[in-house]
Amino acid sequence: MSKYILKRLLGMIPVLFGITIISFTLIHLAPGKPTTLDQALNPKVSPEIRLKMVKLYGLDKPLVSQYLDWVKRLCVLDLGRSFGDNRPVLDKIVERIPLTLAINISSLIFVFLVAIPVGIKASLKPGKGFDNFTTFLGFILFAMPTFWLALLLMQLLCITLGWLPISGIKSLDYEYFTLAHKVWDRVWHLILPVFVSSLGSLAVISRYMRSSMMEALSQPYIYTARAKGLPESKVVYKHALRNASLPIVTIIGLSIPGLLGGSVIFESLFALPGLGRLFYEAVMMRDYPLIMAEVALGAVLTMLGNLIADISYAYVDPRIRYK
Amino acid sequence: MDKLLEVKNLKVEFRVEDKFIHAVAGVDLQVNANEIVVLAGESGSGKSATALALTRILPANARITSGEVVFQGRDILGLTEKELINIRGKDISYIFQEPASYLNPVYTIGSQISEVIVLHQHKSRKEADELALGLLEQVRITEPKRVFFSYPHQLSGGMNQRAFIAMSLAGNPKLLIADEPTTALDVTIEAQILELLSQLQQRMKFSMVFITHNLSIARRISRRVIVMYQGKIVEQADTAAIFKSPEHFHTKELIAAYEKIGRI
């Protein structure tokens, strides 16, 4: 098992390199190379920004040394300074991580609490009422542009019914609340964003669970379980489920890029100060250092997510754990 | 001889897409107490379907359309699921063809055996584990503790099958149904398993229905042979009689198949 982990960790290194190379290439798509300084191709990029870019990325030096400089700086987590307010990019990112993390983790928990039982129940009677209904619902959820659903729900729940707040992470008079009220206020503001960001994964994961369960239930060891005289509930929830849930573990890790991508739109819609919104603002302002850092960060987080998913799978499946 | 199991006119139907296949087309057979019977036939003759029908653990697309299965005086086909659970694994238990596939890969051998003991003998987990170790010794596994904590993928086919036999005996069955238990094993291992089953049967006095397509096995372990062909029983006789003067053409085919390989 530890050999497996080591192998995976070593395998991460070329990927990390690749991420830096691609991120670096991205920067060089930007206008501001010495050769294009004369071209007024991009009126939005003012001469000041171009000069900043040249200085920041040493664009006047040969490409390879530029790349190496950048990687050296990355290693010490020097991500440069934001064009917007000249604060270190690292600081701006770090202060936004907790919220995005909180939302995405809550989202994943919610998805698991709902999608797994739904998937299991659908698998027990395939082709019948519950399964057909949830399949249909799943299709619709999967096809729905979630920002649209967010808008509709905002219309319904926030404006028409007034049950939930329309934006932000705290109410105006937050400062005067008791501690308990403060906690509830936070939660209340996050209910709708968490719910909406889970919807995409809900359809996918319940579908996966369903097919995984159906696969497990068709295996020979299920005959054995029944032949032993186990009640059907034990056959399903002890013997089948344990096998069916193995692949689901990997899906957690694989959902990360989707969640990160989605957070851009959600956080903007709901005015939540998270990483997604930061990215959006950076893009709007053409704040290149910030954009680059977030893109690279997104990739690294995805890679870590995959790694955790793989290792978790190796851990829970005895066939891999005990080779 | 006491009648342990009596099957009358059993019919089993499988639904495949839009067609119905009559896997078992009217089978009458009988198993007495303390007896080993070989149920022989080629693939598709309906022997496995018959076996699974006996405790109603057929797959979802199969149906028992008629017949009676009387076990110790009760018609199994008329029992509720709750009553059936009390018979499966306890009075009637099974051994299957590929032990590695038929054992759950994510639980240890030991826990899968203990499960039966906890369920049917109502012992605590600790007591059940002790008894399970004992069973592993009885099936002549030399390192019972190591096997107890192993997962199926870590053991050889023969070892897994021994463990499976231990598991099937954990409920003190009166009838053991072995569906081609040695077909997937090497010849030498097969011989060991056959001998093991023979000795266990002599000692514990359960009845066994041994399903196979290799008639020569009958000569080694049983006194009675039932031959199935296309869902029906075509010949039933004592082992010696069947080999001396087989009547049905299929019986002759089965004998010939193994004579050629030189196994008999």
Next chain:
Amino acid sequence: MKNNPYLICGIFIIGILSLAAIFAPLISSYDPSQIDSRSLLSSPSSAHWLGTDSLGRDLFSRMIWGARISLCIGIIAVGISTFLGLFLGALAGFYGRFIDTLIMRFCDIMLCFPTFFLILAVVAILEPSIFNIMIIIGLTSWMGPARLVRGEILSLKEREFIQAETAIGCSDLRIIVRHLIPNAAGPVLVNATLGIAGAILLESGLSFLGLGVQPPMPSWGNILIESKSTLGIAWWITVFPGLAILITILGFNFIAEGLKKVIG
């Protein structure tokens, strides 16, 4: 063959959509940029079937033209990604070893980047335009088809009849045409269909953020920008574009599902 409700439904939906997109100039009663200052933000009526937006532009016309743009972007983007993916996947599969490792590593690395982040970043750097969007989506979605094709080639290489054919001296081209294309075509087609749906969804998200199709050119995504400020006042601006996206994606998903059933 047509016992395939998904396929029929999907083709029906996308068929109508395509017709609407192709015949946009004939169907839309108004020019999509035409401003009617007398009916700003008016609800659906006989004059304006789906109402008007805050600049008095007819929503129905805008949506028909938006269909044209969204479909175009979807199809061309997927065309690029499929072509690129097939090419790289074939290279990796055929030449194996170093090239295969290189391409697959590249694939793994690209898959690490959250697509939306990457596209947003490139759009920020290169400025949004329909052309850019199509290319970028195409360049970031080739990984799926590439893996499919490579997988198909690898499994074909294993199959014995291919080894036999190669031994006899069949040219690579013949193998490609006779075996690879029929086997890989299905999954690649399914992937492409889902890809178009994904591309349309991506484009609508981008446009919604103001980084996709730029006004006054209408796209369902950028029409929805207004809904943020007209929530509660003009429900038609929110409901119709979103519904259009939903139904379109649903249509493509249905087709993909139906295709999967055809492939088997």
